Amino acid sequence: METDSTGLGELLEQAEQLTADIDGDGELPRVERNFRQILEAGQQLWTRTAQTSSRDTSDVKASILLASKGYDLPRMSHKLESLSTAKTFEPIEPIRETDIQGFLRNERENAILSVIEESKKATFERADRLYWESLENEWEQEKQRILNALVGSSQEVIDVTLDAESTIMESSSIVGRSAMDxxxxxxxxxxxxxxxxxxxxxxxxxxxxxxxxxxxxxxxxxxxxxxxxxxxxxxxxxxxxxxxxxxxxSVAMQTSLISQARKYLEQKYLQYIQAIVYGNLQQAQLGGIPGTYSLVRSFLNIRIPTNTQGLEDGLVEGHPVWPVIYYCIRCGDLNAALRAVKAASSALGVLVSYLTEYSQSNQSRLSPSSEGQIRLQYRRSVRTSTDPYKRAVYCILGCCDITDDHSEVATKTDDYLWLRICQLRPEEEEEDTVALQQDRMTLSRFQTMLLEEYGESHxxxxxxxxxxxxxxxxxxxxxxxxxxxxxxxxxxxxxxxxxxxxxxxxxxxxxxxxxxxxxxxxxxxxxxxxxxxxxxxxxxxxxxFEATDPREAIQYFYLLRNLKGLKGEDLFMACVSELVLETKEFEMLLGKMEKDNCRKPGIIDKFQGDVQKIIEVVAVDSENKGLYEDAVKLYDLAKKHEKVLELLNKLLSQVVPQVKNPGSARDRLENMAVDIAERYKTHGHSGSRETTGTCYLLLDLMTFFNQYHAKRYSEALDTIQKLKLLPFQTEDVEQKARAFLHYPEEVRRNLPDVLLATMNILYSEYKSRKSAGLGSPQTSFLSQQKSSPEEPGKYITYLRKQARALITFAGMIPYRMPGDTNARLVQMEVLMN
Known part of the structure; x- marks a missing residue:
């Protein structure tokens, strides 16, 4: 109990001391609150903290972070808020007319801004136009590929009926052997x-x-x-x-088509009868008399027994008369049919005159009056005849009853076609066609019936x-x-x-x-x-097979030489261009440029056309598709030297500062450019002086970078000094800066890399001198340069002057360097000082 009393006493003394301190002479007044007021105040503080905790926390963290680096966040925020938010390219309003200087300055700035805005608008429009043109071209090519893959019925729309296996075979290119059977x-x-x-x-x-x-x-x-x-x-x-x-x-063409179709079917049937007869000689009893009449009689010995029911008008030499007549006409021998009619009974006597007229007609048809008589006789008696061969003969001669299929006689499709073709009449006057539409079979009506009414399923x-x-x-x-x-x-x-x-x-x-x-x-x-x-x-x-057999493919394309493409281009040239670009067989198809600057003929030369124009078409297509390397070779074949050099400059300018690795794009382009440049220098060319000079300069710069990347710094510096592209003395800076304006874009775009490489060479020389000591000039790779001072101290100064000249030149030329180029140049120049 004493321990507890002592503890409470100490606690009381401490509380009284705190009270005394509060009641002292402090700056803050004493606040007296009961427990309820304290609770309400706490609740208010807690609510306010919960609402602003995330923002305040962020502000606190930002203040701590920036304060550690010496920044005052509140003051910085106030300054940022005071900045103007006006648009950068907002046109400046004209000021008072009496302020001439301000007015001119304002007009100048407005003119600059308007030019920028117009250039921006023109650039966007051109980019949009090029995008849609490119998209349209790609879609046309894709559409052509799709059409080439769709091989189906196309009446109103295309019906795709491709076999999966054949599609796979077509899509896969067979390399190393022919795809043709x-x-x-x-x-x-x-x-x-x-x-x-x-x-x-x-x-x-x-x-x-x-x-x-x-x-x-x-x-x-x-x-x-x-x-x-x-x-x-x-x-x-x-x-x-x-x-x-x-x-x-036309009537003449339709008559000819009907006649040729009928002759073919008759010849084919004659061959069929001969095969049947000669295959059954014992039953056929052919005999020794040649001719269609004897052949038909032998055929009937096999096919139609003498006592067949329903056949009318008796026999001729032991065979039913109407089958003999029908099969003679079916074989195309009207004279044999006429012989059968004459050998029959007198009941067929009236048919002799009609069949004679029919056989003597060039169009195998009766006159309108005779045809009318045959139709009348058919309607009166023949239509109800039990002899199907008799009905068929009358329908053939008089074009009767076009709805009868004669299924008893025409047992095969060939027979049906022949019967219908015998009944066909060319379309003549429109009035006659309408008047006789129900009673005659025209060629167009027959075609519609076969293609659309019967169709493939029938x-x-x-x-x-x-x-x-x-x-x-x-x-x-x-x-x-x-x-x-x-x-x-x-x-x-x-x-x-x-x-x-x-x-x-x-x-x-x-x-x-x-x-x-x-x-x-x-x-x-x-x-x-x-x-x-x-x-x-x-x-x-x-x-x-165009990928594996381009020689054969080009023969088929030659058949299209008289057709024009969508844009009026020669379809043969367009197909050859596509073939060359797909197969890359430039030398085989179009030829090859020899060392003597003469073109070795290709397959295309065999067609004795305008080979130059064909090669130009292929070259233009290659360039339009962005295949610039191929376009260079093709323009070279077409002897368009200016275009060759122009594209070469464009290609070389993109790879000049790169490292030359075997098989790389740079290595390939450099070899091609050197070959062309040597050939043009030896045998001449038609390129302009400016384009040629640019090409040679780019090749020299590639030589400089080859030496630089191989760390042959002495040779590289000697090369760049001979090109006289950069100033190495202060007094040459202005003259080189003016000369820079006349260089083509292909050269100027590589200048930052040239400056960096040259500065690196100078800095490497500086470091080698400093590390070896000023007294050992023989260890320097530039110690033998004639322009280099012999004394070590002066040589260090000489290198610094060269670096200063390069820095000054880089600052004077009106060309926007990449972001880090100037910084790197300045850094190396500073390190040398």
Whole structure:
């Protein structure tokens, strides 16, 4: 208890002492508050601290940080707030008119600001224009690549039907071996021979005939039939001076197309009958009498028994008369059919005159009156006949009942096509077409029915591609037939060369716009006319092998020489340019510059065209795409020496101060520039004196930097002194500064690096002298310089004067140096003093 009493007593004494101190003569008055007031004051202080803690904390931390470095934050903040926030380039308002000096100063500043603003606006507009032009060019190229990859049906829109495996094969470039198979190589050889004839101005032989010969060697009956059909169908009057579709709609052209299609189907069927008969000689009982009549009789011995029900009008030499007549007409031998009619009973006597007239007609058709009589007889009695061959013969002669498919007789697609083609009539006057629209089959109506009404699904086209191609081609729809066949990778080469054959015969309808889909139609074309983008098809085909077989690709591009691109450019030149830029085969395609400044011919020279212009086109395309190194080589081939030197200067100026490493861009550019410069110096050139001088000066600066980076400082300093680019004496500074204004930009942009390198050389010499001692001048790499003083002390002074001259020169020239250049120059000059 005593211990507790003592402790409380001491505590009381201390409290009284504190009270006495507070009541003393202090500056602060005594504040008397009860516990409730103290609590409220604490709550207020705590609330105020919570609201401003983050800001005050930041201010405190900033004050502590800056105060440690001697900065007064409140005073600095006040000064910063007092600064004007006016815009830097805000035009200055004119002052009082009586203040002439102020007015002129204000006008001058306003003029400068307006020039800056106009330059800024023009720069932004030019950058925007260049950006959109570049974007448009890139999109056009990308769009062309997309179009080249899309190989599908394009009626209204493109239907992509690409095989995945073929797409992968096309996209992958085969390096080191040809991407062409044996069939494509055989076709390419024919194209090469054909182009040789064209270039030499000789007689153009028939491509269809050559391709027919080629197809016989391929041992593929489908391909042989295809080219036999093409050779037959192109034997029509050539069109010149008018649109192909317009010429194809003429009566003469339609009549010729119908006649050629019918002849092909008749010849093909005759070969079919011969194969059947000679394959069954015992049953056919051919006999020794040649001719179609005997062949048909033997064929009937195999196909149609004598006692077949429904056949009318008796027999002729033991065979039903109407099948004999039909098959003779089907084989294209109207005389044999007429012989059968004459050998029949008198019931067919009226048919003799009609068949005679039919066989003597050049167009294989009766006169309107005879045709009317046949139709009348057909409607009265023949339509209800049980003999399908009789009905078919009457429909062929009189173009009757165009809705009857004659399925009993026409059991195959070829038979159906032949029956319909026999009933076709060319479109004549529009009034007649409208009046007889329901009673006659025109070529355009037949084409629409095959392409749009029946279409690919009806003919099972992808399982029977040759058949559907034949259906479209024989109906005169060449473009649609080629486009369909080109969709299949393994058949594309045939489709392409059919298109080439028709194009060279001026029988292929082309679109006006080369950006059109592979198959398209113009708004004014009559249905179902289509146009084939021939140039697009050639590019699709050559895309597969142009990287591995540029020689063959350029032969196909030569076929496009008469076509114009979107901007009116020669399409052959444009394709060659693209091929050269893609393959980089400059020497093989365009030639090579020899040491004697003569161009070694390339493949392009074989075409005997304007080779100079072609090379220029490729060079311009290279430059526009930013491929300046390639452009230099191409302009050199085109002997555009000024352009060569101009681009060389642009390229060299970017790599002058770099270190020369084997295989680097600098090493490659320097070697190319030295080769060109030596050749131009030896054999002359057409470049301007200014451009040539700039090129030689840049090459000398590259030599200087080669020596500098190799630490051959004596040679480097000797080189830079011979160039007389920099002042090494104070009295030369002004003259060198004036001369600087006349240097081209390619040289001026490298001046900061030249100054730094030269100053480094002087500083290295200074350090070597200081470290070796002033009495050992032989250890210095500049001790043998003629301009160097022999006494060590004077030599140190001499180096300092040279450094001072460089510093003064750097400050006088009106050129904005990089941020640290002046600082580094000054630092080294200070270290030398």
């Amino acid at each position: 044996s069939i494509e190589m055989a076709y390419a050889k024919v194209i090469y021979q054909y182009n040789e004839q064209v270039v030499q101005g000789g007689f153009k032989y028939s491509l269809a005939e050559k391709f027919c010969e080629l197809s016989r060697d391929l041992d593929d009956k489908n391909v042989l039939d295809l080219w036999t059909m093409v050779e037959q169908m192109i034997n029509v009057p050539l069109t010149t001076g008018k649109d192909i579709l317009e010429a194809r709609s 003919f099972n086209a992808y399982q029977q591609p040759y058949l559907f191609f034949q259906v479209l081609f024989l109906s005169g729809q060449f473009e649609a037939a080629i486009e369909f066949l080109s969709r299949m990778e393994h058949l594309r080469c045939h489709a392409v060369h059919v298109a080439i054959t028709l194009y060279e015969q001026n029988l292929l309808a082309l679109p006006i716009n080369l950006n059109a889909p592979l198959l398209s139609k113009n708004p004014g074309d009559k249905p179902p006319s289509r146009r084939l983008n021939f140039a697009h098809l050639i590019m699709i085909y050559t895309h597969k």
